[in-house]
Amino acid sequence: MFNVVGINEFGGMANGNLHCWLCQKPVSSRALFCHHCGTIQPVRDIDHFARLGLERRIDIDIELLESQYAALSRTLDPQRFMIRGIGERGHAAKQLEILTEAYEVLREPLRRGRYWLALHEKELRKPEPPHPLVKELRTELEKAAEPSQCDRVAQKAGQALQNGIMGLMQALRGEKWTEANAALVELDGLESILGDVRTRRVKLMPEHAKSGISSVE
Numbered sequence: 191m192f193n194v195v196g197i198n199e200f201g202g203m204a205n206g207n208l209h210c211w212l213c214q215k216p217v218s219s220r221a222l223f224c225h226h227c228g229t230i231q232p233v234r235d236i237d238h239f240a241r242l243g244l245e246r247r248i249d250i251d252i253e254l255l256e257s258q259y260a261a262l263s264r265t266l267d268p269q270r271f272m273i274r275g276i277g278e279r280g281h282a283a284k285q286l287e288i289l290t291e292a293y294e295v296l297r298e299p300l301r302r303g304r305y306w307l308a309l310h311e312k313e314l315r316k317p318e319p320p321h322p323l324v325k326e327l328r329t330e331l332e333k334a335a336e337p338s339q340c341d342r343v344a345q346k347a348g349q350a351l352q353n354g355i356m357g358l359m360q361a362l363r364g365e366k367w368t369e370a371n372a373a374l375v376e377l378d379g380l381e382s383i384l385g386d387v388r389t390r391r392v393k394l395m396p397e398h399a400k401s402g403i404s405s406v407e
Contacts, residue, residue: 208234211277222265222285230271230281237309238292248306248362250296259293300377303358303370312367323350324379331383331390340391344384351380 210217210224211232217224219234220241239246242258266286271279295301307313320328327350331343354377361370 230278230285232281233284233288238296238305241289241292242296248302248359252297255293255296259289262289299355299359303362304374306362307367307370321376321379324376324383327383331387334390334394337391337394340387340394344387347380347383351377354380
């Protein structure tokens with residue numbers, strides 16, 4: 191069995207309903223390896239926090255997240271399983287894939303906020319008219335006649351996005367689910383604007399500048 195940093199967080203009490211796929215001994219739903227035979231286990235249905243050995247909270251310790259992910263990624267490095275059977279190699283690859291997905295969701299506040307709502311089954315979002323600020327910025331972007339005007343829209347949208355994320359986190363801490371969902375509607379609109387800014391900016395650039403961008407890309 192591999193020596194893993196933080197492996198104890200992924201052992202725990204065996205779940206009587208779960209068994210090692212190889213030796214059939216009881217295992218915990220959080221176990222990466224069977225503590226009887228040392229075989230890596232298939233991906234279990236656990237939340238992202240448990241998968242990374244973190245306390246289930248909306249505010250997380252980013253340094254701890256980084257260190258846990260780094261340690262577990264090393265444990266699941268495909269090179270470690272090169273001489274193992276095809277079953278173990280497959281389980282290790284899938285564990286690493288799901289671990290990376292969990293890490294990417296939790297490290298980004300906006301994605302973590304969406305995930306937190308899903309965990310609490312509080313996704314109350316319904317189609318709504320655009321948020322006034324989003325509507326205003328959309329109109330401003332559509333009227334932009336030169337790249338510098340697009341840049342101003344991007345600056346406003348970016349600042350509003352940062353403020354909106356702080357508001358979202360505050361609402362989630364207070365379990366104000368309706369307020370959090372309203373914040374997400376606004377944030378989705380702001381992200382959409384930031385994505386459209388680049389497209390419009392390129393359209394407004396001189397042809398020689400566009401060719402320069404294409405060569406870089």
